[in-house]
Amino acid sequence: MKILVTGAAGFIGFHTATRLLERGDEVVGFDSVNDYYDVELKERRIEQLHSLSQKTGTPFHFIRANLADQAAVTECxxxxxxxxxxxxxxxxxxxxxxxxxxxxVESNIVAFTNVLxxxxxxxxxxxxxxSTxxxxxxxxxxxxxxxxGADHPLQFYAATKKANEMMAHSYSHLFKLPTTGLRFFTVYGPWGxxxxxxxxxxKSILADELIPVFNHGNHSRDFTxxxxxxxxxxxxxxxxxxxNADWNSDEPDPATSNAPYRLFNIGNNNPVKLSxxxxxxxxxxxxxxxxxLLPLQPGDVPDTYADSxxxxxxxxxxxTTSVEEGVADFVAWYRNYYQV
Known part of the structure; x- marks a missing residue:
């Protein structure tokens, strides 16, 4: 298949594009490569994808543009x-x-409108x-x-992702566009x-620096x-x-619809305390x-736990990957990437 992966220079987008190329799909990556964090890390991910493409013979094309630019998305x-x-x-x-x-608003609302x-x-x-x-x-x-229901987000980030789910449903309903939203639970790993x-x-532990541990390490996350x-x-x-042919408008199920629309959690189904x-x-x-040790930060959720x-x-x-195994993989990558 030919597959567009937006955010291909990002953490999850890079890994997704990698896996698709490995299985033989032609991939078009689209990313603005902005400076929200280390641009060099993003550039290295892009280099990795081009190298993998050459190695496997599977085509990879990269478009360096902003999804909020309607003309660029249309051209793609x-x-x-x-x-x-x-x-x-x-x-x-x-x-x-x-x-x-x-x-x-620009990256999560305007850009998603252009994609839809x-x-x-x-x-x-x-x-x-x-989603998240x-x-x-x-x-x-x-x-x-x-x-x-998920109608009371605690941060603006979450509100924009909830808006994405609702926007997707409207397009599934009006234009029969099949959409699947995926709620990710605390993703971590190499190239993060x-x-x-x-x-x-x-970084801080290796440098003998203090690490800030909010909520005294007592909140839990479904690290995935x-x-x-x-x-x-x-x-x-x-x-x-x-x-969903069985969808009942009198008792609507938020996860499905009588339109081609669905939502899934992707989480480890095993919350682990921060400590x-x-x-x-x-x-x-x-x-x-x-x-x-610090108190819980404003906007933080005490616990997350996915029903998958x-x-x-x-x-x-x-x-299925355990925190011990996943963290060890990250540390091995970090030491190799930064030579520490």
């Missing part, structure tokens, strides 16, 4: 006829959305896009299920973002290894969303962390 879809679109580009980061909400419109007119067979566990916001009923906790903790996320993304993309996550990192590094049963039923897959 006019030049290429996509069998699938996997939209992973976004302005990420819970805390940064408090400082710079306008960036999230392009898919609509191109009659794209299936659009799969990234953060949409569950003030929900306290665990584990988080797609069948529960420098603003993520694991990346920052590793990036390779597990990618497997779920690709399997969901391969299987085109269909309308235990740090212990796994200490073990992988062979070094103890110096911890600065719907993903399992739909595509016969659930994440």
């Amino acid at each position: 879809f006019q030049k290429h006829n996509f069998d699938r679109v996997i939209h992973l580009a976004a302005q990420a980061g819970v805390r940064y959305s408090i400082e710079n909400p306008h960036s999230y 419109e392009a898919c609509r007119y191109a009659k794209t067979p299936h659009l799969t896009y990234a 566990s953060s949409v569950y916001g003030a929900n306290t009923r665990m584990p988080f299920s797609e069948h529960h 973002r420098p603003d993520m906790a694991l990346f920052k903790f590793t 290894y990036v390779a597990d996320i990618v497997e779920g993304v690709i399997r969901a993309s391969d299987q085109i969303a269909e309308a 235990a996550y740090i212990e796994a990192l200490e073990k992988a590094l062979g070094k103890k962390a110096k911890q600065d 049963n719907e993903l399992k039923k739909a595509v016969d897959y659930q994440p």
Whole structure:
């Protein structure tokens, strides 16, 4: 297939494009390569994708442009006829959305509108896009299920991703565009973002610096290894969303619809306390962390826990990588990449 991967220079987008090239799909990567974090890391990911393309003989094309630029998106879809679109580009980061909400409007709302419109007119067979566990916001009923409401986000980032889900549904309903939204739960692993906790903790521990541990390390996360996320993304993309014939408008199910629309959690289904996550990192590094214990930050959710049963039923897959194994893989990559 020919597949568009937006955000191909990003963390999850890079891994997704890599996996698609490895299995023989032609990939078009689309990314603005902005300076939200280390541009060199993004450029190295792009280099890796070009190298893999040459090695495997599978075509990889890269478009360096902003998805908020409607003309650039239109040109991309006019030049290429996509069998699938996997939209992973976004302005990420819970805390940064408090400082710079306008960036999230451009990257998460305007850009997604352009992607939806392009898919609509191109009659794209299936659009799969990234959402986030953060949409569950003030929900306290665990584990988080797609069948529960998610109407009280606690940060603007989460609000924009919830908006993406609603925007996708409108296009599925109006134009019969098959869409699948994927709620990612705390993704980590090699080639990760420098603003993520694991990346920052590793750098600080190796430098004998204090690491900030919010909520005194007592909150838990459903940490999910990036390779597990990618497997779920690709399997969901391969299987085109269909309308739910049993959907009842009197008691609507938020996870499905009478339009070709669906939502899935992708999480490890095994929440781990932040303190235990740090212990796994200490073990992988062979070094103890110096911890600065702090209260819970504004906008942070105390716990996340994914119910991944719907993903399992739909595509016969659930994440399985343990935190100990995943953190060790990240540390091995980090030491090799930075030669430390």
